[in-house]
Amino acid sequence: MSSDRTLPTRPFRDAPHDKRGALTPTLYRVIERIRETSDVTTLLLEPLDEPLMTYRCGQFNMLSSFGVGEIAISLSSAPSEPLLRHSVRDVGAVSHALCQRTVGDLVGVRGPFGSDWLVECDNDNAETDVRDTVVVAGGIGLAPLRGAVEELVRTSERGGGRVFVLVGAREPAQIVFTADHDSWEARGATVLVTVDRATPTWTGRVGLVTSLLADAGFDPEHSRAMLCGPEIMMRFTARALVDLGMNPEGILVSLERNMQCGVGWCGHCQLGPFLLCRDGPVVPYAGLVSHLLTQREL
Amino acid sequence: MTTGMRELVERHPFMAGVSEESLELVVGCARNVAFAPGSLLCAEGESADTFYLLRRGRVSVNVHAPGRGSIVIETVGPGDVVGWSWLVPPFRWTFDARAMDRVGCIAIDGACLRTKSLTDPSLGFELLSKVSVTLLARLQATRMRLLDLYGDQRVE
Numbered sequence: 001m002s003s004d005r006t007l008p009t010r011p012f013r014d015a016p017h018d019k020r021g022a023l024t025p026t027l028y029r030v031i032e033r034i035r036e037t038s039d040v041t042t043l044l045l046e047p048l049d050e051p052l053m054t055y056r057c058g059q060f061n062m063l064s065s066f067g068v069g070e071i072a073i074s075l076s077s078a079p080s081e082p083l084l085r086h087s088v089r090d091v092g093a094v095s096h097a098l099c100q101r102t103v104g105d106l107v108g109v110r111g112p113f114g115s116d117w118l119v120e121c122d123n124d125n126a127e128t129d130v131r132d133t134v135v136v137a138g139g140i141g142l143a144p145l146r147g148a149v150e151e152l153v154r155t156s157e158r159g160g161g162r163v164f165v166l167v168g169a170r171e172p173a174q175i176v177f178t179a180d181h182d183s184w185e186a187r188g189a190t191v192l193v194t195v196d197r198a199t200p201t202w203t204g205r206v207g208l209v210t211s212l213l214a215d216a217g218f219d220p221e222h223s224r225a226m227l228c229g230p231e232i233m234m235r236f237t238a239r240a241l242v243d244l245g246m247n248p249e250g251i252l253v254s255l256e257r258n259m260q261c262g263v264g265w266c267g268h269c270q271l272g273p274f275l276l277c278r279d280g281p282v283v284p285y286a287g288l289v290s291h292l293l294t295q296r297e298l
Numbered sequence: 299m300t301t302g303m304r305e306l307v308e309r310h311p312f313m314a315g316v317s318e319e320s321l322e323l324v325v326g327c328a329r330n331v332a333f334a335p336g337s338l339l340c341a342e343g344e345s346a347d348t349f350y351l352l353r354r355g356r357v358s359v360n361v362h363a364p365g366r367g368s369i370v371i372e373t374v375g376p377g378d379v380v381g382w383s384w385l386v387p388p389f390r391w392t393f394d395a396r397a398m399d400r401v402g403c404i405a406i407d408g409a410c411l412r413t414k415s416l417t418d419p420s421l422g423f424e425l426l427s428k429v430s431v432t433l434l435a436r437l438q439a440t441r442m443r444l445l446d447l448y449g450d451q452r453v454e
Contacts, residue, residue, distance in 0.1 A: 139448035170448035196443045198370035203398070206358065206373045208439040214311075215375055230447040236438075 022263055025064050025108025026052055030101050031083055036176045039091070040140055041099040042076070045084040045107065052109060054079050056116035057148035058254060058282040061086065062262050064108030065097035072259035072277070073098075074144035075112065076177075078151050079120075084109070087143040087176065113262040115282045117148040117226050117252060119155075130250060131161040131222045136237050138168045138209055138229025142176055144254050144281070145228050149180070153187050161223075163189040164216045168209025168229065171197045192216055209233060210240045224250035227285070231255070235293050238285045248286035255280050255289075303328055306404055310351045311377040312428060320421045327410035333397040339380055340391045346383035348405050352376050355401035360394040372436075373398065379432050384408025385425075 028045035036042055052061075055075055063086060064070040071094045077085030090099040101107060133152050137145050152163045165184060169175045172195055181191045192212045194205035205212070209229070225241050227234045234253045242248050257269035257276045264278030272292045274280060283289050304325045307313055313321065331350075333339055339350055339357060350357075356375045360368045371393065374380060380395050385408065415422030 168448070170446065174448060194373075196446070196448070200367055202370070204373075205356070205375075206370045208442050211439060214377060232442065232445065233447050236442065 022110065022113075025062075025070075025110050026050075027106050028084065028109045030103050030105045030107065033101065033103055036087060037174050039099075040087055040089045040143075040176055042085060042087040043098065043101060043107070045086065045109065046082075048106070052111060055112035057119050057151055058116035058144055059112040059114050060144070060259070060262075060281060061109050061111030061113065062259070063088075063094075063098055064110075065094055065101070066106070066108060068097040069094040070108070070110075070260075071095060071098075072113075072256075072262070074254070074281070076143040076146040078147035080151070080154075081147075085146075087140065087146075089140045110262060113259075113277055115280055117145070117282055119148045119151045129222050130224050132164065132218045132224075133161055134164045134166065134213075134216065134218050134223050134225040134241070134246075136166045136168075136209060136213075136225060136227045136229070136234075138233040139170065139174065140176060141227075141229030141233075141254070142167060143228075145226060146177055146180060148226060149184060149189070153184050153189050156189065157187055162218065164218045164223075165189055165191045166209060166212040166216060167191070167193045168212075168233065169193070169195050171195050172199050172202045172204075190217060208236075210237055213237070213240055213244060220245040221247075224252070226252050226254075226282075228254040231293055234285075235290075238290065248290070249284065251285040252282050253285045253289065254282050303330065303404075306330065306353065307351070310353065310404065312351050312379050312432070316424055316428070317420070320418075320424045323414045323418065323421050324406065324411065324425075327407040327414070328404050329407075331403060331405045333401040333403070335397055335399050335401075337397050339395040339397065339401070339403075340393075342391055342394050344391050346381060346389045346391045347408050349379060349381035349384050349408055350395075351404040351406065352378050352380060353402045353404065355403075356398040357401055358396050358398050360396055362394070368394070368396075372439075379429075381408075382429050382433060384412075385429060 027048040030043050031046050032044040034042040060072050060074040062070050063073045073086045076087045088095050088098045090096045135145050156163050185191045194207050198206045227237050238251050255276050259277040260266050260268045262277045264275040269276040307325050358370045359372045362368050383391050
C-alpha cells in the first residue's frame with residue numbers, strides 16, 4: 001500500500017464484521033430461487049443455525065458453492081427483510097454453480113463485508129440540505145442497490161426525501177427486479193428505465209442511462225446519488241450529475257474488484273491505496289476515487 | 299411572431315444562453331405543432347427542412363431494416379431536439395422520427411434559419427454551437443452504447 005501521506009487511509013466508516021462469519025462459511029439453505037433474466041438468478045437464503053450478524057445495504061457476502069469455489073456477491077435484500085437475498089449473474093464456474101442451486105440446496109456464506117450506502121444514516125443528514133436520492137444502476141448493478149432503494153422508499157413514505165431510480169440495461173429481457181420497480185413506483189418513487197437495444201415489443205426509452213438524468217425531476221443541488229454498474233457508466237454518470245449541479249461529495253459509487261478474503265488480508269482487490277473488500281465496495285466518488293478510475297495502470 | 303411563441307422558444311433548454319437578437323430571428327422561423335401518437339415527424343430520405351424542439355411527449359428515432367421492421371435507435375423527450383439534417387447538405391433525413399405519445403413541439407424552418415444565418419453569421423455561429431453540444435452528447439452516448447457495457451463478461 002502506498003505511503004503517500006496525502007492519500008486518505010480509509011474512505012468510509014468501518015462496517016461491522018461478524019467474527020464468526022469472517023473466515024468460516026456458515027451454512028444457509030436455498031428457500032426460493034427466482035430466475036430474473038436468462039443469466040441472473042436470485043437466491044433467497046435462510047440459515048441452518050444461527051444467522052450471520054445483520055448487514056447494511058451495499059455490503060457483500062462471500063458465497064460458496066461447495067466443491068467449486070467461492071465468490072463475492074452483493075446483498076440485494078434490505079436488512080429489514082427476513083431472508084438473505086443474493087442475485088447472481090452466471091459469468092463463470094462458481095457463479096454458474098450458484099445459479100444452478102435449487103430449493104433445499106446448501107451454500108456457504110461468509111460476511112457481511114465492506115462498506116455500505118449509508119442509508120441508515122439518514123438521520124445524520126437531517127441538518128444538511130440534501131433532500132432527494134438519485135439511484136443510478138446499470139445492468140446487474142441494481143442488485144447491490146435494491147436493498148438501499150427499499151430502505152429509501154420506506155423512509156420516503158414516512159416523509160423523507162424523494163427517491164429517483166434510473167435503470168439502464170442492454171435490452172428489455174435483461175432488466176432485473178421489474179416487480180420491485182412497480183412496487184417502488186406505487187410507493188411514490190420515480191422509476192425510469194432505458195435500454196441500449198430495443199426489441200420490437202419494447203415501448204419504453206432507448207438510450208444511455210445518462211439520458212434519464214435531465215428529465216427525471218430531481219433537484220441536483222439538493223440531492224445525493226448512488227451509482228452501481230460498469231465503471232465507465234459510473235464515471236460518465238458521475239460527471240453528468242456534477243455538470244447538472246450535484247455536489248461531488250454526495251455521489252457514492254460501488255466498485256468491484258477481485259474480492260477473495262473479504263477482510264483486507266490478501267490484497268487481490270487493491271485499488272490504489274484501498275482494499276475494496278474492506279474500504280469498499282461503496283466509496284465516495286469525489287477526490288481520489290474519481291482520479292483512480294481514470295488511471296490506466298495502478 | 300407572437301409573444302407566446304417567443305416565450306416558448308426562449309424557455310426551451312436548447313435555446314438557453316442564445317442572444318436576444320438571435321432569439322428574435324429564430325422565433326421568426328418557428329411555429330407550434332402537435333403530433334398524434336404514431337405519426338411521423340420526419341421520414342428517412344425526405345427533404346430535411348425542419349427541426350423540432352420537443353416540449354411534451356416522447357419521440358423515437360427509427361430506421362427500417364428489411365425483415366426486422368422498424369428498429370428504435372433512440373428515444374428523446376421534452377427538452378430534446380429532433381433533427382439536424384436541415385443543417386448540412388444534402389438536407390435529407392437519415393432516420394424516421396415517430397411520436398410515441400401525444401407530442402407537442404416547436405417546429406423551426408431550417409431553410410429560413412439557413413438564409414438568416416447567411417446574412418447574420420453570429421446567428422449561424424450560435425446555432426451551430428448549440429447543435430454541436432447536442433451532437434457531441436449524442437455521439438458520446440452512441441459510443442458508450444457501442445461498448446456494450448452490460449454485455450457478457452466472463453470474470454471467474
